[in-house]
Structure formats: C-alpha cells, structure tokens
Amino acid sequence: MASPELPFCTYRFHNVPKEVDKTALKAIVPLHTDEKAVYASLAPDYEISRQDCQVGTVTWSTTPSKLKDLASEASGTLKVASDLAKSRIDIEVPMQEVAIDSHFRGLTPLSADPVGDEQAVEYHESGAMWLRDFLPRDIPAAQTFTYGYPSKLQRSGSRALLFDYTSAFLHELRRLNSRHLPTSNAIVEAAAKPEEYGRLLKCVYSIVFIGVPHRGMNTAALEEMTASEPTKDLIAELREGSTLISLLAEKFPNSIADMRILTCYELLETPTMKRTNGNWKRTGAPEMMVSKQSACLYLTNETRLPIHANHSMIAKLSDKRGSEYHSIQEHIASYVDKASTAIQRRLLKGRCGMALAEAYTLADFVYAIVCMVKKQVFEESSFKKQMGDELTFLEAFGGFLVDDELGKILDDPTLSAKYPQRICETLERLKTTFSSFASLAMRYHEPYQEVIQHGCSINPSVLKEERTTALSQKLLQDPEMSGTLLMEESLDAILQQCQKSTRRLRATMSFATLCSIRFSTQTEFERFQARREIQQTDLATIVNRQHLVRSTSQHEQQPLQGWLEHVKIRNITSDLKIKKFHREGDTHAEMVIVEYRSYNPRSIPLSRTPGHDHRTEVPARIQYLNNIKPRMRKLAGLLHDLSSKDSHDDGQSPESLALRRLNFFDCIGFLEQEDRCRFAFLFRIPRELSLESETKINSLSTYIENSNSSQIQLEQRFSLAYDFCRAVSNIHACGWVQKSIRSSNIILIPNHSSSKSMSNSNIIDNTTQLLPGEKEKKTYRPYLKGFEFSRPDKSNSSSSVDLDRQKNLYRHPSRQGAPTEYFTKEHDLYAVGVVMLEIGIWETVSTIYTSACRDARQGNPFSDAEKVQSHLMSLAETRLPILMGTKYAQAVRKCIGGFGIQQDDKEQTRLGLAFQQEVLDLLEAGLVL
Numbered sequence: 001m002a003s004p005e006l007p008f009c010t011y012r013f014h015n016v017p018k019e020v021d022k023t024a025l026k027a028i029v030p031l032h033t034d035e036k037a038v039y040a041s042l043a044p045d046y047e048i049s050r051q052d053c054q055v056g057t058v059t060w061s062t063t064p065s066k067l068k069d070l071a072s073e074a075s076g077t078l079k080v081a082s083d084l085a086k087s088r089i090d091i092e093v094p095m096q097e098v099a100i101d102s103h104f105r106g107l108t109p110l111s112a113d114p115v116g117d118e119q120a121v122e123y124h125e126s127g128a129m130w131l132r133d134f135l136p137r138d139i140p141a142a143q144t145f146t147y148g149y150p151s152k153l154q155r156s157g158s159r160a161l162l163f164d165y166t167s168a169f170l171h172e173l174r175r176l177n178s179r180h181l182p183t184s185n186a187i188v189e190a191a192a193k194p195e196e197y198g199r200l201l202k203c204v205y206s207i208v209f210i211g212v213p214h215r216g217m218n219t220a221a222l223e224e225m226t227a228s229e230p231t232k233d234l235i236a237e238l239r240e241g242s243t244l245i246s247l248l249a250e251k252f253p254n255s256i257a258d259m260r261i262l263t264c265y266e267l268l269e270t271p272t273m274k275r276t277n278g279n280w281k282r283t284g285a286p287e288m289m290v291s292k293q294s295a296c297l298y299l300t301n302e303t304r305l306p307i308h309a310n311h312s313m314i315a316k317l318s319d320k321r322g323s324e325y326h327s328i329q330e331h332i333a334s335y336v337d338k339a340s341t342a343i344q345r346r347l348l349k350g351r352c353g354m355a356l357a358e359a360y361t362l363a364d365f366v367y368a369i370v371c372m373v374k375k376q377v378f379e380e381s382s383f384k385k386q387m388g389d390e391l392t393f394l395e396a397f398g399g400f401l402v403d404d405e406l407g408k409i410l411d412d413p414t415l416s417a418k419y420p421q422r423i424c425e426t427l428e429r430l431k432t433t434f435s436s437f438a439s440l441a442m443r444y445h446e447p448y449q450e451v452i453q454h455g456c457s458i459n460p461s462v463l464k465e466e467r468t469t470a471l472s473q474k475l476l477q478d479p480e481m482s483g484t485l486l487m488e489e490s491l492d493a494i495l496q497q498c499q500k501s502t503r504r505l506r507a508t509m510s511f512a513t514l515c516s517i518r519f520s521t522q523t524e525f526e527r528f529q530a531r532r533e534i535q536q537t538d539l540a541t542i543v544n545r546q547h548l549v550r551s552t553s554q555h556e557q558q559p560l561q562g563w564l565e566h567v568k569i570r571n572i573t574s575d576l577k578i579k580k581f582h583r584e585g586d587t588h589a590e591m592v593i594v595e596y597r598s599y600n601p602r603s604i605p606l607s608r609t610p611g612h613d614h615r616t617e618v619p620a621r622i623q624y625l626n627n628i629k630p631r632m633r634k635l636a637g638l639l640h641d642l643s644s645k646d647s648h649d650d651g652q653s654p655e656s657l658a659l660r661r662l663n664f665f666d667c668i669g670f671l672e673q674e675d676r677c678r679f680a681f682l683f684r685i686p687r688e689l690s691l692e693s694e695t696k697i698n699s700l701s702t703y704i705e706n707s708n709s710s711q712i713q714l715e716q717r718f719s720l721a722y723d724f725c726r727a728v729s730n731i732h733a734c735g736w737v738q739k740s741i742r743s744s745n746i747i748l749i750p751n752h753s754s755s756k757s758m759s760n761s762n763i764i765d766n767t768t769q770l771l772p773g774e775k776e777k778k779t780y781r782p783y784l785k786g787f788e789f790s791r792p793d794k795s796n797s798s799s800s801v802d803l804d805r806q807k808n809l810y811r812h813p814s815r816q817g818a819p820t821e822y823f824t825k826e827h828d829l830y831a832v833g834v835v836m837l838e839i840g841i842w843e844t845v846s847t848i849y850t851s852a853c854r855d856a857r858q859g860n861p862f863s864d865a866e867k868v869q870s871h872l873m874s875l876a877e878t879r880l881p882i883l884m885g886t887k888y889a890q891a892v893r894k895c896i897g898g899f900g901i902q903q904d905d906k907e908q909t910r911l912g913l914a915f916q917q918e919v920l921d922l923l924e925a926g927l928v929l
Contacts, residue, residue, distance in 0.1 A: 008038070008127035009063045012108055013056040014099040016042065025056045028098065029064050036061040038127045043109035043143075046176055055109050059127050070102065104148035107172050111136035111144045130317045130325050139333050147172065153222070154280065159230045162237050162244060173200060202346040205339035206260035208328065210307070211314040215249055215294040216240030218287055221272040225280050240294065253299055257404070258346070258411075261302040262331045264324070265295035270310035282312070303331065338413065345411055348420040353401055354455065355427035360394045361448040362434035363498065365441045366491075367391060368471050373486060383495060390498050396536030397505060406533055409509075412516035416910045419512050422917070423505060430501035433494055436485060444475045500924065507726075507920070510542045510733035511912040515905055517543055545662075545734040548641050556630060557637035560669040562586075564594060564680065576747070576785060581668075581682055591685050593665055595785060598678040599628050632670065632679050635787060639667035639681070642734070662734075663727035664784050688749050688781060697750075700724075700782070700835070701743035701844050709842035709883075717884065718926035721839045724782045725920055728832055731784070732825050732912055738784060739823055741831035742810040743838050743845075745786035809845045810834045813865035825908045826898065829915060833895025837876055840884040840892065848875070872896050888926060891919040 016025065026037035039059040045051065110132040128134065131144045149165050150158060219239045226232040237244045266289070274284035289311035296304050307314050307324045317325035367387050400406045410420045441448040475481065484490055519525040525547060534540045561584035569578045577594045643666035665683030673680055689697065698706075700720075724746060731738055812830040814821040821827075838844055848871075873896055880889040899914040 007062055008059055009102070010039075010057055010059040010129070011067065011100055011102050012104055013058070014045070014053070014101075015050065016054040016056050016098055018044075018052055018054055020054065020056075022056075026058055029058070029060075029066055029100075031060075031064055034062070035064050039129070039133050041110050041132045043111055046107065046109060057108065057110065057129075057132065059129070061127065067100070067102075070100070103150075104146060105150070106148060107176065108146045108148065109143070110146060111142065128318065130319065134317075134319045134325060135329065135332070138329050139336055141336050142332065145176075153226050153231045153235070154229060157230060159233065161234055170200070199347070199350065201255075202350055203343055204256075204259055205342050206262065206332075206335040207256065208262045208264065208332065209295070209297075210264045211266050211290050211295060211311055212263075213238060213240075213245075213290045213294050214252065214297055216242060216245040217290045217294065218272075221274070221284055221287075225273050225275070253297060256299075257301065259301065260335055261297060261299060262305060262328065263296050263302055264305045264307045264314065264328065265292045266290060266311050266314045267306050267308050268310040270312055286310075305331075341413065341417055342411070344417055345420050348417075348424050349401060349407065349410060352420065352424045352427050353398075354451075355424065355431050356394065356398050356401065357451045358448070359427060359431040359434060360391070360398065361445065361451055362431070362437055362441055363387070363391055363394065365445040365448060365471075366434055366437055366494065368445075369437075369440075369475070369486070370491065372471055373476070373481075383491060386499070387495060390495070390502055392536055393502050393505075393538075396533045400533040400537060400539075403533060406531070409512055409516040412512075414905050415512055415515045416905075416913060418910070418913055419508060422508050422913065426501050426504045426508070430498065433497040433501065436490075440475065440478060440480055440485075443478070444472050504916075504921075506538055506542075507729065507733070507916055508913070509537065509539060510730075511907075511909045511916075513539060513543050514546055514733055514735055514907045514912075515909040517546070519547065542733060545642055548638065549735045556633045557640060557669060558633070559672040560682065562671070564592075564671070565589065567591070578685070590668075592668060593683040593685060595681045595683065596678050597632065597681060598676075599625075600677060629672075636667060636670040636679075636681060639664070639787065640669060643667050643684075662730055663723075663782060664787065686749050686781075686783070697747065699744045700746040700748060700838075701846075703748060704743065704838060704842055704844050705847070707842075712842060714884070715927065717839050717842075718888070718923055720780070720782070721836050721888075722920070722923040722927060724835065724839075725832060725915075725923060727782060727784060728828060729912070729915060729920060732828070732908075732915075735907055737823055737825055737828050738787060739828065740786040740807075741784070741828055741835060742786075742807065743835050745784060746835070747783040747785055748780040749783055750780055805849075806846055808865070809849060809868060811865075813869050816865040816868075825911055826901075829895045829899075829911070832919075833876075833892050834872060836888075836892045836895065837872060837880065840880045840888060841875065845872075848872075869896060885926070887922045891922045894918050 011029075013025065013028070020042070022040040022042055025042060026040050029037075031037065037058050037060050040056060042054045042056045045053045045055050110129070131146065135142055135144055147169060149168065150156065150160070152158070216239055219235050222235045223232065223239070226235050236242060239245070269286035270289045271282040271286050272284035273280050273282060276283055292306075296302070305324065305327055309316075317323055317328070319325050370383070370387075409415075410423070438448075442452065517528075519528065528534060529540045529544065534543070560581075562582050565580040565582060567578060567580050575596050577596075579592060579594050580589045581592045582589045642662060643664075665686065668682040668684060670682060671680040728738065728741065808816045810831040812827040815823065815827050834845055841848075873893060876889050876892045876896060880892060894914075899911060899918065901908075901911050901914060904910045
C-alpha cells in the first residue's frame with residue numbers, strides 16, 4: 001500500500017495477540033538504521049473466530065529490508081513471540097504466527113481507543129493516513145475501516161466488473177452486523193434488494209465522497225493501457241456516458257435521499273498513464289481525471305467541498321493548518337453526533353413496518369373469515385363496520401409510515417426517540433392481538449405468507465384498497481376452525497384490543513405532529529390536510545386544532561347580540577345555568593348552557609396614603625379592563641373554532657370520535673354584560689343531555705360529596721379517571737392548557753348512545769357507574785368547564801395574586817398565591833393528580849383539607865403550598881394503594897410529584913408521552929378489572 005508520489009509504505013498485520021501494543025507492533029519487523037516505523041494502529045479483529053486477536057497496520061519511512069521479498073499480492077508470516085522479545089521482554093505471549101500483507105484485501109479496522117497513542121504528540125511531515133491517524137484522535141467515537149479489492153489492471157487476468165466488487169463489498173459489510181458504509185454502486189444494489197440489504201441501507205446516515213466519478217471519469221489513457229487486457233471492460237464501465245454510469249446517475253439520488261452527503265472534488269489535473277520502456281507510469285500530460293460536474297451530485301442534502309489536489313492525492317490529507325482535512329473532520333463530527341439517534345429512528349420505523357404488515361394481513365384474514373363463516377350475524381352486527389374502520393386506519397397508517405414527506409414527522413430530531421419506540425411497541429402489541437389466527441393464515445392467506453417468508457415491510461401492495469373477500473374452502477375443514485376462534489366473545493375481545501392499540505397510535509401521533517408540523521402558508525396547510533393518510537388516521541382533525549391554537553390571535557370574537565331568558569330547569573352548578581338565548585333579529589330561540597365569568601376592576605386597589613390623588617390610579621383599572629376583554633374574546637373565538645364541526649358523529653368509528661371530542665361544551669359565543677361586570681359564555685346543549693328527563697346533572701365534586709364510596713365500584717372509578725385523563729391529554733395535544741382543573745369544573749353528562757358488538761355487549765370502555773338517585777346504570781362522559789383564563793401554553797401567563805383557598809388546593813406550589821412560574825402543562829397535570837386522588841379515595845380535596853385541619857394538633861398542615869403537596873403525596877402513598885391498587889397510586893404520585901422530565905421541547909411532548917405511558921396506560925390496564 002505505497003503511494004505513487006510518497007516513499008512511505010504501509011503493511012497490515014493479522015492475528016496479532018491482544019497483549020501487543022503499538023510500540024510492540026512496530027518492533028515486530030526488525031529494521032536497519034535507515035528504516036523507521038512512523039505510524040501504527042491496532043484495533044480488535046471483527047472476525048468472530050479471531051475475537052481474541054487484533055488487526056494492525058504499520059507505516060514505515062521505506063520498505064523494510066525484511067519485507068522486500070514479499071510480493072504485493074501475497075501474504076507472509078512472522079513469529080511474533082521471538083521478535084517481541086527483542087524489544088519488549090516484559091510481554092509474555094505464546095508463540096504465534098502473525099500474517100502480514102500489503103494488498104489490504106477486504107475490510108481493515110484502523111482505529112480503536114486512541115488514548116495513549118504516541119502519534120497524538122508526535123507528528124510527521126508525511127506518511128500519515130488521516131482515517132487512521134487523525135480522525136480517531138479528533139473524533140474518538142468514530143471507528144474507521146478501509147476496504148481493499150484487487151485493482152491491478154495489467155496482467156491480472158481479472159474479468160470482474162463493478163457489480164462484482166459491489167456484491168463482495170456488501171457481503172463483507174453484513175459480516176460487520178450491517179453497521180458500516182457502502183459505496184454508491186453498493187447503495188443502488190442494496191436499495192434494489194430491500195429484503196436482503198434493507199437494514200444495511202437504513203444504517204447509513206452520511207457518506208463522504210472523495211473524487212468519486214458519479215458521471216464517469218477520464219479513461220482515455222487507461223483504455224489504451226488495458227486495450228488487450230480483460231480489465232478493459234471494467235474501465236469501459238467507468239467511462240463518461242457509459243450505460244452503467246448513466247443508470248447509477250439516474251437511480252442513486254433516490255437511494256440516498258435520507259442521507260447527509262459531503263462531496264469532495266479535485267481542483268488539480270493529474271498526470272496521465274504513459275508507457276515508457278515497456279512500463280506504464282503516471283508521466284503523461286496532466287488532465288482532469290474527475291471533473292466537478294461528475295464528482296458533484298447537486299442534491300439538496302449535499303455539501304460540496306473543493307480540495308486543492310489532483311486525483312491521486314485528493315484523499316491523502318495532512319492535518320497541517322489550512323488542510324481541507326479540518327473541514328472534512330468537522331462535517332464528520334457533526335454527522336457522528338446525529339447519526340446514532342437518526343439510525344435508531346430509521347430502524348424503529350423498519351420494525352414498525354414489519355409489525356404493521358403482519359398485523360394488517362392477520363386482521364384482513366380475520367375480517368375475511370368472519371365474512372365467509374358468519375355472514376348473516378356479521379351483517380347484522382356493528383362488528384363489520386368497526387373492524388372495517390380499524391383496517392381503514394391501518395391502511396392509512398401504513399401509507400403514513402412509508403411516505404417520504406409524512407414519515408419525516410417521526411424523523412424530526414426535536415421529537416423524542418421514545419415516540420417511534422412507542423409506536424413500534426404498540427404495533428407489536430397489535431400483532432399479538434391476532435396471533436391466534438397466525439397458524440391458519442400461514443396455510444391459507446397468501447399476503448401473510450409473503451410477509452413472513454420474505455420479511456416484507458409495509459408497502460402499498462400489501463395495504464391494498466380492496467380487502468380479501470375470498471378464502472380457500474379448505475379453510476372450513478381445518479380442525480382449528482372448530483375451536484373457540486370464532487366465538488362472539490373471542491371476536492369482541494380481539495376488536496377491543498385492536499381498538500386499544502389504534503387509540504394509542506392516534507394519541508402518540510397527536511403529540512408527534514404537535515412537535516414536528518409547521519406550515520408557512522395556508523395553501524401548504526390545506527394540501528397537507530387533503531392527504532388520504534392524514535384524513536383516515538384522524539391527523540387532519542388533530543393538526544387542524546394545533547393550527548388553530550397557534551393562530552389564536554386571529555380568532556378574537558365579537559360579542560353576540562341578543563338576550564337570555566330564564567327557564568324553569570334546575571341549574572347544573574352555581575355558575576353553569578341552562579337558559580334560552582334569543583339572538584337579535586332571529587325569531588327562533590335556542591336552549592343553551594351559560595357559564596358566567598365575572599371580573600372586578602375594583603380588585604385593583606387604590607392607595608390609602610393620606611392626600612394621595614386617586615385620580616392617577618383610575619387608568620390602572622381601565623388598563624385592567626383593556627386587558628381582560630380581548631382575552632375573553634380570544635378565548636371565546638378559540639373555543640368556538642375548536643368546537644362544533646369536530647365533535648359530531650358522522651359515521652366515524654368510536655375511537656375516531658373519541659379522539660375528535662375535546663370534552664368541553666360547543667361554544668356558540670359570548671355576551672358582554674358590562675352592567676354586571678361579567679361575560680356570559682354560551683354553549684350548545686350536548687346531544688346526550690335530555691332536558692325533559694329527570695336525570696340530575698352535577699359536577700364531579702357534587703357527586704363525590706353526595707354519595708358513599710361503597711356505591712362506586714373499583715372499575716367504575718378507573719373508567720372515570722381514564723376518561724377524564726384522556727380528555728386532558730387531548731387538550732394538551734392541541735398545544736393548549738386548561739388552567740383551572742378541579743372536580744367542580746368537571747361535569748358528568750349521561751351518555752345515552754352505545755356501540756354494540758356482535759354479542760350486543762359494550763365494546764368500548766366507558767364509565768358505567770350507578771350514581772345516587774338512579775335506577776339503572778348509565779354511561780357518563782366528563783365535560784371540562786372553567787376555561788376562564790386558559791390560553792395556549794406558550795403565551796404569556798397571568799401572574800396575578802389569587803388567594804382563593806379552594807382553588808389553591810388544586811394548584812401546583814409554584815402557582816399558588818403570587819405565581820413564581822408561567823403556567824405549563826405540568827401545572828395542569830398536578831391538578832389532574834389531585835382530581836385522581838379525589839376519585840380514588842372518593843373524597844373532595846376540600847373535605848380532606850377540613851379533616852386535616854380538624855385532626856391536626858399542632859398548626860395547620862396546609863399552612864403553605866409545599867405542605868399541601870406533601871400531604872397529598874402522603875395520602876397517595878398510604879390510603880390510595882389500599883383503595884385503588886399500587887399502579888393507580890403510582891400514577892397519582894407521578895402527577896402530583898412530577899414526571900422528572902429534565903429537558904423538553906417547546907411543546908412539552910416528552911411530558912405528553914410520559915403522561916400517556918405512566919398514567920393513561922396504567923389506567924387503561926385497570927379498565928379490565
């Protein structure tokens with residue numbers, strides 16, 4: 001491995017004992033006084049059979065006399081123990097033969113741990129290999145390899161072509177556990193064989209091309225040199241405009257679209273090959289071997305770097321000041337920093353595709369079986385539609401994963417890698433849902449057979465528009481069909497588990513889009529929303545909400561014109577009334593829910609200093625009004641825009657509808673009642689609420705205070721807590737905060753609609769508690785109210801002093817009294833924990849407060865904010881596990897004590913995922929009790 005323009009030579013050593021260090025390695029070959037070993041490297045051998053050995057390289061100032069008889073294409077051996085004894089008598093190793101060569105065939109590891117390498121403090125004018133001697137020093141995390149192949153053009157007898165070298169290279173890489181870098185030709189071949197090299201391709205984050213002839217090179221002199229040699233065909237492939245080069249130039253850019261490319265191109269001409277005295281040497285006229293137009297790909301993901309060298313020297317870089325090595329090293333360092341996370345995400349997406357392909361083909365098989373075997377029952381039940389909805393979602397989600405634009409949502413570096421990990425785990429869970437049908441599918445369902453046998457990931461041919469409608473009649477005679485597989489209870493259980501998995505996918509993606517999706521124009525937003533994958537995965541609804549919340553300044557609403565009429569219906573709460581709204585100019589009156597929001601300009605105190613002119617403080621009260629009114633108008637506008645159109649049931653699946661609902665009343669608008677210093681927010685009556693019935697509608701706090709805990713079963717509390725927490729998570733997924741979560745702001749509305757499965761059982765987990773005064777069980781849906789000063793969590797937060805004792809019991813310590821922090825989602829989740837505690841022990845925190853004050857012998861246990869938090873945590877650690885179990889108590893402690901998120905993005909999506917995993921998942925598990 002000698003340079004054509006430098007006197008230095010480098011040899012490779014195999015089978016080096018692990019006890020040998022670099023000093024000892026240099027001493028293996030005896031040297032004359034004018035011979036000097038200037039550089040050396042040692043790295044663990046990647047061959048499994050040689051795990052106890054090392055691979056080394058040594059660069060000498062000239063070829064050692066002892067090695068001059070070793071032909072360039074041959075290998076030799078040396079007895080390492082006897083040679084070591086000459087220089088390192090302290091090393092005791094068994095007699096062992098070390099192989100040595102200079103052809104560097106195959107992969108050669110060049111770096112390991114650079115610490116202690118004397119070359120780090122001893123520099124040489126030349127003889128260094130930057131991949132071996134500089135890069136490991138400057139980027140310790142980098143592990144470098146070279147790949148050598150037989151490149152002799154004359155008298156080699158080789159008929160190998162470029163793709164022959166490519167195949168050999170790819171096979172070598174796979175032996176390295178697919179962790180290293182193919183060339184452009186290898187990339188194209190790997191992309192063409194995803195079933196064989198798919199994982200390898202996903203592991204390539206970046207490529208540095210140094211003088212690579214993507215569009216061919218100047219081969220005139222080489223063609224003359226190989227005119228009578230078999231290698232002429234190889235040179236012909238490298239010629240500018242050759243068929244192979246044209247094919248690579250066409251396909252290669254698509255294969256590297258997700259990679260970071262650094263292209264280095266030469267600026268100097270290179271001496272051409274010329275025959276002199278029967279030998280070919282580089283003594284001909286200088287010419288440009290690889291032009292800039294050939295070396296550069298001109299892609300958006302490419303950085304181009306000129307190198308002041310010719311084609312022979314372009315890759316032989318020094319680390320002197322001004323050398324292009326430093327620019328290359330900086331780029332590689334930035335790639336190394338990002339590569340691990342990016343590759344992890346790609347591999348996770350690959351696993352997601354595999355799991356989804358298996359899950360979908362199994363679900364399709366189950367659907368087809370039920371169509372064929374239980375046709376009449378199937379048509380009369382809701383199973384067909386609901387299972388069809390699940391398949392539609394999975395089809396669209398598969399398209400989402402493989403789409404270049406949409407798939408980048410999960411590739412966003414600001415998004416935690418735990419998101420694709422959760423999606424992968426959920427799809428694996430979904431796959432196991434249908435596992436009882438797997439053996440049948442392997443015998444009778446061709447799409448599933450293809451996925452399993454060929455390891456196919458999800459693709460448009462697997463997720464087809466037309467589902468399987470016909471199966472082999474032999475399936476009916478299979479013994480497995482006579483079991484319990486097709487019992488209604490079994491099918492209902494499969495459907496429920498499938499819905500749980502798709503619900504989790506929807507929730508996970510809602511926070512992923514919150515972090516990753518931004519639109520610069522309305523047209524861009526509308527184009528995104530129109531995508532089939534976005535519509536059928538419900539991301540259109542989610543992204544629309546997020547877009548509305550970010551654009552909240554555009555939605556300041558003007559007051560409605562009209563008046564309210566009192567009606568003889570029992571009011572829901574003290575601040576929530578049912579009235580009749582007469583819109584000005586409209587003869588039709590509408591029954592509405594009215595929520596009053598009072599303001600008090602007199603809360604701005606006037607000075608009591610004698611002789612002080614109070615007239616100077618009047619503007620402060622005016623400023624108060626000028627601040628409060630726009631905020632209320634914006635709140636009304638946002639509530640209105642987030643309301644009606646997304647909450648109606650238009651034939652959607654129950655899971656889709658549950659995601660669309662934000663669990664607050666549809667806002668019509670508001671009235672300003674300046675004479676009474678208040679705003680009246682008007683909401684539509686929910687469809688579930690029948691004003692003619694005798695059903696009592698109360699807040700959660702009222703139900704807790706007026707009922708005994710023995711009346712509420714364990715699973716009913718889990719269900720109520722789950723529905724409530726899910727509602728809060730949906731609000732947070734919009735990029736919003738509620739800011740006034742407490743049990744008095746949770747209204748329970750009876751839900752008269754239900755979804756029936758094939759066995760007419762309830763297939764959706766809903767609250768089904770029997771509440772005081774009721775004669776039969778009903779399902780209840782929690783509605784959140786009290787969005788009094790709730791705004792997007794990134795906007796400025798009110799820091800006015802509020803000493804209301806009851807409200808402070810639900811507030812995070814940093815938000816009580818005079819707030820010390822701006823309001824965040826974590827403060828909302830603190831209040832969620834308090835409400836969950838109330839549900840668990842079936843006591844309001846107000847009752848807990850009163851009891852604690854009464855029982856305390858010394859002082860008030862709630863005398864400061866930290867004591868409130870400490871007392872609530874104590875209840876969650878002592879009383880709650882006995883009543884609700886350790887998992888429920890653990891979820892409550894997480895909310896009240898904090899999730900321990902040290903660093904988060906602006907949208908707090910890491911916190912959102914932690915809440916899903918550590919609260920919602922635990923509550924969902926409790927629903928099956």
